[in-house]
């Protein structure tokens with residue numbers, strides 16, 4: 227007789243709003259291709275004041291893990307047993323592994339970004355980067371780049387959120403490996419000529435504002451530079467389309483998203499998923 231085992235293995239995402247989060251599409255495609263037919267990714271709308279209950283539920287259902295997105299990435303740290311060193315520096319957790327009731331928090335956003343750079347042949351050690359934005363994504367990215375030995379980072383952010391930029395400068399100075407500069411972004415920003423990597427870590431260009439582009443002097447971006455966008459939807463932002471038109475080496479935010487999702491799956495299942503299948507699923511969902 228065939229073995230009867232219908233036990234489900236659950237992972238997912240806590241967020242709000244979360245209904246447009248494409249995580250399920252990518253993760254379920256990976257599970258299917260891996261033959262993990264009883265693994266399921268749940269998209270869960272969790273109120274801000276119900277996060278503790280949700281974490282209790284996660285433990286009660288023996289879920290293997292969870293992703294956290296807006297607005298839970300910081301608050302969830304209160305309910306964890308252990309947090310990785312880089313997630314502590316970033317000050318946010320976007321994925322949790324449940325080891326028999328022991329909750330371990332990690333931040334895979336910046337790690338996914340680094341994997342995307344590496345898959346494009348870019349090593350950050352000794353390089354100079356300009357990053358637009360100083361929010362959650364920028365924090366994760368700059369901390370990972372700094373830990374990996376980048377020489378110089380310029381953070382460009384709007385004057386209105388100067389405090390946010392200053393806080394990020396403090397975090398990076400604490401790591402102590404990178405020269406850090408902060409620029410108030412009022413007007414058109416011109417990228418210094420000796421820059422190696424240019425990053426859009428703002429939400430400019432995100433659906434539905436798909437024609438928006440960062441306020442940057444496009445002529446200051448040279449073919450010697452590498453441009454990385456973080457926007458996952460649409461995959462080809464107006465900014466990336468323009469970079470391609472100008473022959474500037476670049477990568478979309480899909481690489482970061484797929485790589486961080488692949489890392490999550492590996493931490494939950496112990497197996498490496500097929501990233502091409504995951505990318506195809508994302509492209510089909512967003513087309």
Ligand code: NDP
Nearest residue numbers: 359360361362363364384387428429432456458479482483
């Ligand atoms: P936050 O809200 O924390 O930060 C948003 C940042 O964008 C801030 O620095 C904000 O500047 C800046 N910004 C917003 N609008 C403008 C504008 N019109 N001009 C200039 N700057 C602007 O968001 P996150 O950092 O969490 O997310 C940023 C983007 O990264 C989102 O689009 C998100 O989808 C994407 N992301 C992608 C991931 C991936 O895997 N590909 C993973 C995580 C995020 P200010 O401080 O002045 O408000």
